[in-house]
Structures are given as structure tokens and as C-alpha cells.
Amino acid sequence: MDISFFWIGAGLAFLGYFIGDGLKNFKNSKGSFSGYPTLIKERDLYLYLGLSKEEVNELLSKFPDAPKVELKGTTYYPYQHFIEWFSSNDIYKR
Structure with missing residues (x-):
């Protein structure tokens, strides 16, 4: 039972990491030339x-x-x- 809580906790930690990493670039969706129009x-x-x-x-x-x-x-x-x-x-x- 303790091992199943470990995997749930590890899964939630990874989920939080990937969501947080994706949100870092949420406002910068245009890439490196975001200050200039295409x-x-x-x-x-x-x-x-x-x-x-x-x-x-x-x-x-x-x-x-x-x-x-x-x-x-x-x-x-x-x-x-x-x-x-x-x-x-x-x-x-x-």
C-alpha cells in the first residue's frame, strides 16, 4: 500500500513539473521573433x-x-x- 502512494505522489510531481514547464512559454507562443510581425x-x-x-x-x-x-x-x-x-x-x- 505504501508503494502505491509513492507512485501516485511521483506521478503528481511529474504532472506538476510538465504543466509548469508548459506554462513558462504560454505567453510567448510566437517564438524567438515575437517582437516583430511575420x-x-x-x-x-x-x-x-x-x-x-x-x-x-x-x-x-x-x-x-x-x-x-x-x-x-x-x-x-x-x-x-x-x-x-x-x-x-x-x-x-x-
């Missing part, structure tokens, strides 16, 4: 790049191959992919 509308891109609207418009017209997604007539830029493309191609040096 997709950015074209009109808001300048805010995330730290450029003026005119500079962004010039950049996009100069490099039409920039990573983008078009959904229902609206152009979005995948944040992480766009930043990697932007920095790997040395776009800001041209």
Missing part, C-alpha cells in the same frame, strides 16, 4: 527598416526581386526573410 504590409515597411518612405519606395522599385507575398491585392514582406535578403545582398551599400 508579414509586414508594404506601407509599413519603412518603420521596420528605419528608412524614410521615399527611400523604401526607391529600394523596392530598384529591386523588384525583393522577397514578397501578394494576398488579395495587398503586398506583404516576410520580415525575417526580407531582413536576411536586405543584409546579405548589401543593398544598403548601393
Whole structure:
């Protein structure tokens, strides 16, 4: 009988551990880039790049191959992919 209480106690301890461990990341469900949106509308891109609207418009017209997604007539830029493309191609040096 004492052994069965031991296993019940051990099971409850493990249950508490796993529930507590899962709750640690409950509010951070977006992952490591949680401060930034996944997709950015074209009109808001300048805010995330730290450029003026005119500079962004010039950049996009100069490099039409920039990573983008078009959904229902609206152009979005995948944040992480766009930043990697932007920095790997040395776009800001041209």
C-alpha cells in the first residue's frame, strides 16, 4: 500500500513539473521573433527598416526581386526573410 502512494505522489510531481514547464512559454507562443510581425504590409515597411518612405519606395522599385507575398491585392514582406535578403545582398551599400 505504501508503494502505491509513492507512485501516485511521483506521478503528481511529474504532472506538476510538465504543466509548469508548459506554462513558462504560454505567453510567448510566437517564438524567438515575437517582437516583430511575420508579414509586414508594404506601407509599413519603412518603420521596420528605419528608412524614410521615399527611400523604401526607391529600394523596392530598384529591386523588384525583393522577397514578397501578394494576398488579395495587398503586398506583404516576410520580415525575417526580407531582413536576411536586405543584409546579405548589401543593398544598403548601393
